[in-house]
Amino acid sequence: MSAAPDATVALENPGGVAPAAATARVASGLQNPRGVAVLPDGRLVVVEAGNGIETTDAAQETGRVSVFVDLNEDGDYDDAGEIDPIVSQIPSYNTLTQFGTGHDEVGGAGDIVSLGDGRMLFTRDDPAEGYLADGRPQGINVVELSLESGLGDNLIVRNATMNALAFDDAAEVLYVVESGANGPIAVTLDGTIRPVAEFSPLGQGQQAVPSGIALDPTTGDVLVALFSGQVDDYFGNVLSFWPGASKIVRVDPATGRYSDAITGLTTAVDVAVDDDGNVFVVELTSVWPSAKMPRDFDLFDPDAAPDPGGYTRFAGSVTMYPAVDGDPVVLANGLDLPTNITYADRALYVSIGQGTPGRRIIGPTGSTFITGELHRIELE
16 A cells, blocks of 8 residues: 655646547436446446435335346447336435525435445435434435345444445445545444544635545555535635635545645546546536525426526536546546546446436526436547
């Protein structure tokens, strides 16, 4: 395991912008796709947070975890029978109506990792589930999942939404980042928790919100995406984030020491690393925050005026930062609020389309609707 390097890659000069990879949409019509796990046989396991409708009718709950199989080998998963749910009817919610965040942002089932033997772990967030005897929210947990037997027990229960997971299969340790804790934790498969690091506030004093995490197989280090927390602008308005303050940090999980790896980002929401140590960063958007939505906005009114939902849409991107000297390369841009990225077998899987499915928004060519998609970027 190496110590965290001192070098920092900044985004002032984004370098090459010609894609060094082929990008294709491989699934559409999804409801807030989030984490993706690639199984040893090439099948995908994909988490969908759902439509954000809070309901007491379990049959109407739309979150799910599904196996994606390209049965006809046409390169996508949009044909009949190619998406097979393992777990359905997982509760979801919208942060606009639940917490008044000013964002059309759906929560529920989130990230997922494969343990390599048919077992998986995924995050689940259900604010309506109630509380344990010690006061902890019962519905915020990492849950065991099996291809054979479906939903299993909770591995851990936490106080704040768990945004991302990374699994070190050699050490059998799960790394987790939470929105309400400025640092990752390490979790053994028996549920033992160890804090790893605590991050300092970002440039304008706002919280360093850990939004994504990945393991660097070349060093054993953990890379964490830090999404800039809320901050006041020059006029006293509360902004969702401060452009340029977001970054990727490299953490030595044994010592907790960390250093900046990539700086100058706008909204780093997830990170991935390939076998050679190249780093891939997905940004939710690259534009200053848009106006927040009123809490009473009817997200399901078909006649409601188009609204971006608190973040400028179709401004997300995926950028590669080479492990050796070289300029960053933009692999994809103009994405509609991407949230998650996964690397496997010389390909990246990117989840796109955060927000209430079917709600009207303005796209690059005019009025359109929010739709969840999964894109694959084939790397050279």
